[in-house]
Amino acid sequence: MNRENSHKPEWSERIREWARDFGVARSIILLFLAILLVAALIMGLPMSQLFSSILSRFGMNAILVLAMIPTIQSGTGPNFGLPLGIACGLVAAVLSIELDMRGFQALFFAVGLGALLGAVTGYLYGLLLNKVKGQEMTVGTYFGFSIVSLMCIFWFMAPFKSPEMIWPYGGNGLRVTISLQDRFDKVLNNFLEFEVFGASIPTGLLLFVAVFCLIVWIFMRSKTGVALSTVGANPRFAESCGLSVNKYRVIGSVFSQALAAVGIVIYAQTFGFIQLYMAPLYMAFFAVASVLIGGASLNRATVWHAMIGCFLFQSILVVSMPVANVLVAENLSEVARIIISNGIILYALTRREAGGDVR
Amino acid sequence: MVVARLEMRGISKEYFGNKVLKSVNLSVAPGEIHALVGENGAGKSTLMNILFGMPVIRNTGGFEGKVFIDGKAVDITSPEEAMAHGIGMVHQEFMLLPGFTVTENIKLNREITRPNLASRFFGEKLEILDFYRMREDAKKALRRMELDLDEMLPVAGLPVGFMQFVEIARELDKETLNLLILDEPTAVLTESDAETLLQVMKRLSSQGISILFITHRLNEVLQVADNITVLRDGEVVAELESRKATVDQLAELMVGRKIEVTSRSERHSTENVKPVLSIRDLHVDMPGESVHGVSLDVMKGEILGIGGLAGHGKIGIANGIMGLFPSRGSVYMDGKEVRLNSPISALNSGMAFVSEDRRGTGLLLEESIELNIAVQAMQSQDKFLKKIILLRIADMKAIREHAQKMIKELDIRCTGPDQLTRRLSGGNQQKVCIAKALTLEPSILFVSEPTRGIDVGAKKIVLDLLVRLNQELGVTIVMTSSELAELRSICDRIAIIYKGRLEGILPIDASDRDFGLLMAGELSYHRKEAS
Numbered sequence: 001m002n003r004e005n006s007h008k009p010e011w012s013e014r015i016r017e018w019a020r021d022f023g024v025a026r027s028i029i030l031l032f033l034a035i036l037l038v039a040a041l042i043m044g045l046p047m048s049q050l051f052s053s054i055l056s057r058f059g060m061n062a063i064l065v066l067a068m069i070p071t072i073q074s075g076t077g078p079n080f081g082l083p084l085g086i087a088c089g090l091v092a093a094v095l096s097i098e099l100d101m102r103g104f105q106a107l108f109f110a111v112g113l114g115a116l117l118g119a120v121t122g123y124l125y126g127l128l129l130n131k132v133k134g135q136e137m138t139v140g141t142y143f144g145f146s147i148v149s150l151m152c153i154f155w156f157m158a159p160f161k162s163p164e165m166i167w168p169y170g171g172n173g174l175r176v177t178i179s180l181q182d183r184f185d186k187v188l189n190n191f192l193e194f195e196v197f198g199a200s201i202p203t204g205l206l207l208f209v210a211v212f213c214l215i216v217w218i219f220m221r222s223k224t225g226v227a228l229s230t231v232g233a234n235p236r237f238a239e240s241c242g243l244s245v246n247k248y249r250v251i252g253s254v255f256s257q258a259l260a261a262v263g264i265v266i267y268a269q270t271f272g273f274i275q276l277y278m279a280p281l282y283m284a285f286f287a288v289a290s291v292l293i294g295g296a297s298l299n300r301a302t303v304w305h306a307m308i309g310c311f312l313f314q315s316i317l318v319v320s321m322p323v324a325n326v327l328v329a330e331n332l333s334e335v336a337r338i339i340i341s342n343g344i345i346l347y348a349l350t351r352r353e354a355g356g357d358v359r
Numbered sequence: 360m361v362v363a364r365l366e367m368r369g370i371s372k373e374y375f376g377n378k379v380l381k382s383v384n385l386s387v388a389p390g391e392i393h394a395l396v397g398e399n400g401a402g403k404s405t406l407m408n409i410l411f412g413m414p415v416i417r418n419t420g421g422f423e424g425k426v427f428i429d430g431k432a433v434d435i436t437s438p439e440e441a442m443a444h445g446i447g448m449v450h451q452e453f454m455l456l457p458g459f460t461v462t463e464n465i466k467l468n469r470e471i472t473r474p475n476l477a478s479r480f481f482g483e484k485l486e487i488l489d490f491y492r493m494r495e496d497a498k499k500a501l502r503r504m505e506l507d508l509d510e511m512l513p514v515a516g517l518p519v520g521f522m523q524f525v526e527i528a529r530e531l532d533k534e535t536l537n538l539l540i541l542d543e544p545t546a547v548l549t550e551s552d553a554e555t556l557l558q559v560m561k562r563l564s565s566q567g568i569s570i571l572f573i574t575h576r577l578n579e580v581l582q583v584a585d586n587i588t589v590l591r592d593g594e595v596v597a598e599l600e601s602r603k604a605t606v607d608q609l610a611e612l613m614v615g616r617k618i619e620v621t622s623r624s625e626r627h628s629t630e631n632v633k634p635v636l637s638i639r640d641l642h643v644d645m646p647g648e649s650v651h652g653v654s655l656d657v658m659k660g661e662i663l664g665i666g667g668l669a670g671h672g673k674i675g676i677a678n679g680i681m682g683l684f685p686s687r688g689s690v691y692m693d694g695k696e697v698r699l700n701s702p703i704s705a706l707n708s709g710m711a712f713v714s715e716d717r718r719g720t721g722l723l724l725e726e727s728i729e730l731n732i733a734v735q736a737m738q739s740q741d742k743f744l745k746k747i748i749l750l751r752i753a754d755m756k757a758i759r760e761h762a763q764k765m766i767k768e769l770d771i772r773c774t775g776p777d778q779l780t781r782r783l784s785g786g787n788q789q790k791v792c793i794a795k796a797l798t799l800e801p802s803i804l805f806v807s808e809p810t811r812g813i814d815v816g817a818k819k820i821v822l823d824l825l826v827r828l829n830q831e832l833g834v835t836i837v838m839t840s841s842e843l844a845e846l847r848s849i850c851d852r853i854a855i856i857y858k859g860r861l862e863g864i865l866p867i868d869a870s871d872r873d874f875g876l877l878m879a880g881e882l883s884y885h886r887k888e889a890s
Binding site for chain 1: 683
């Protein structure tokens, strides 16, 4: 504690501090990834293909992970209610098909409308979170589950007519998976795409993600963003600054759900399909795990944490799939994904510091 | 000569290099009521913690000196051992289970049980409570105090006074009890309940139980105690017989004048200056520090001290005005009314606050020094922002420059403006809090307990800093502190709060006796007597 006399800390101490900040969990994940990569090399797997796959999966999930930042910073914890925003994005995406849009027009329509719907539902979700202070994560998880089930009814009842989306044999409701082949499948990925050593770089996708990183980064540095972080860091302090704690928690939720809606549209764009019904059920967990791997805690997160975490998480999935298929059995990568994501969330929960509000 | 029931010899105790007890001697005879009086922080609680073997003593390096019980040297290392030696303690906060009956509370963890079939196989824990005998015991303990209380009532609905008696009855029920420690037992009681308690104490002492009685109410001391020990700054300043003592004398001994160098060269005269802040009938609902109708004027350019004992509401005043706790009444700043319960309107009217709850309310512990200093001014006064297109973005460069200026001016010892405030020492954290408040460029600065929890050297630096702000920048300062000496060293006048009300305002050169009387509420006591 008594560090006031040493104005310049020793190098060894700096390195130790840096190592501590880096965290045990991240080190283990990094080590795991290194082992996987070495294994992939030894087995002679096509590295260029793996690399482009990593980049594309990274871009596909990045915005969903970014959506964690506003809620974590505003003190409501990782957004386990992500399926709400995802549902909004999905509604916007199927509407773009119903209105017979194509290409960038369809994509931007889906992104714009999704963000709008996400913001509106995020407002209502924020009001709910203010009623359950201290329980946001549990309530959010079950709220997410409920929304997915509720949306199942919607997908089944909604009066969509487009033959690409309803069941081929007619009747009511949308299909489980809707192909985007003639709509906005990979429009971003293919934009300015080029190859390096046989690995294709999805330029448009990465640019789009970069723009959103910048938006979040700037927002967190705006007056509102600083207020939001203050509320999350210490509600009593925020009150003494004249800030309304509830208001900024709602703003965090609005921003997060809007990002979630955009995120799922981009996800569908890269994937090539819109997945309805139960597909969004566990998406929140993967996004939460990603940001936590990146070094975020349950009450502090930055754009860097989200990006690093998303990259590490997706890399492991991409590399472990072929390695596991060769070494053990098929489908192990899905098991690995669940073990890693749930394990990381569990780890973060055990490290939660008790009591944010010291009254 | 009779062997003393309790004798403590040469007790010294240090907390992190801070001497809180200096070679204290205390002796209590059998059946004696011995009063221990002193200001907050005089060392009364520490002394009792030592006697009762509280773990906090051991965890902070133990103590020096010897304790004798009935003439035998003992080494008490846990409350259980203290109880085994016949020492019982009734704490300031009640330790009762509200949903349980009086009997159950009295016999808690010492229940009388009967074996049954299950307990023969699975051990004592499954034995049946012998309620009949437990009731008898509870009745007996209550009868010793000559109290008429149904032992089967649940504690939850009892008046506060009776809860206190249940606590005492629990101690009495322990057969070995011969020394009872009462820590400010009358603090929460009404006058008639306090009266009853004093009667009970006398009765118990006539049954041969020694009582060690800690209190602030001096007239009670004179009423019941046989002997009095006065503690001040960890030292015994007087041991007297209560027959020969007077309230005035005790008040003077308790407060005492401490020799402390002050850096205050000139002081303001408060005459012919108009008030910059007027408080009228302020009520604040702050747990443990509630305020019940304070009216007070703060003059321009002065340093006003607010003093009083802990729990009497002095801290509630600033917290209420700054909108941090629910309050009502009216506050006028330069003649304009300030909206209460709204931190932003308090800040906008030119008030700033350095909270007594430094780590809870005062700082963002996980954030950098520079952000801590800037964030309040940014949010309430739009400082440190630059406009980019439509957004107002934090101007990190301006924040850094300002932080560096503050670090230099207030001499905050740190590795740089980006160091986390959690890593700073208490004194430097306090300076960050002051820097944060100064960034608002306030015309009135409220400072609550500025030296709480920081070491002696840093205390002086913080106090000097406040004086400098007052003299060089002309900031009016309202300082709340539990340490009277501290208030006297830098303030122009000192308001004393007692039971949530203003008891009186004294110039700093008023006698120790007057301060002591105000803090102990003796004036209002006498006023009531007279009317």
